[in-house]
Amino acid sequence: xxxxxxxxxxxxxxxxxxxxxxxxxxxxxxxxxxxxxxxxxxxxxxxxxxxxxxxxxxxxxxxxxxxxxxxxxxxxxxxxxxxxxxxxxxxxxxxxxxxxxxxxxxxxxxxxxxxxxxxxxxxxxxxxxxxxxxxxxxxxxxx
Numbered sequence: 001x002x003x004x005x006x007x008x009x010x011x012x013x014x015x016x017x018x019x020x021x022x023x024x025x026x027x028x029x030x031x032x033x034x035x036x037x038x039x040x041x042x043x044x045x046x047x048x049x050x051x052x053x054x055x056x057x058x059x060x061x062x063x064x065x066x067x068x069x070x071x072x073x074x075x076x077x078x079x080x081x082x083x084x085x086x087x088x089x090x091x092x093x094x095x096x097x098x099x100x101x102x103x104x105x106x107x108x109x110x111x112x113x114x115x116x117x118x119x120x121x122x123x124x125x126x127x128x129x130x131x132x133x134x135x136x137x138x139x140x141x142x143x
Contacts, residue, residue, distance in 0.1 A: 039064035046101035054124055055084035058101045060108055063090045066117055072130045075120025083124045090118040
């Protein structure tokens with residue numbers, strides 16, 4: 001008959017191997033923007049080169065549809081740095097999406113503002129705002 005401590009040893013080894021496999025699987029199967037139901041295409045991106053202060057990221061993204069929940073989820077999946085600011089502007093047309101973004105507001109050429117269907121922003125303190133039609137005052141609606 002085997003020693004009971006050997007059973008305990010093998011049980012502990014089994015549990016450790018199981019946890020390593022489970023943690024490894026979870027690490028490599030995180031959800032991303034490619035898992036969303038809509039077609040997205042990043043048209044322009046700006047990130048300042050200041051790594052010692054607040055990191056500012058500005059994205060101009062084409063979205064094939066205006067599913068507000070999916071647009072907000074896309075914004076939540078974008079990179080964000082503590083004490084940084086991430087802004088994602090969504091456009092419903094590739095042709096009417098900016099091809100360049102800039103470090104200062106309005107972050108892209110004014111001619112594209114009328115085509116912006118939503119804006120997602122995560123502030124330096126982690127506060128999230130999602131605004132539908134951010135440049136159309138009569139249709140402004142925050143969630």
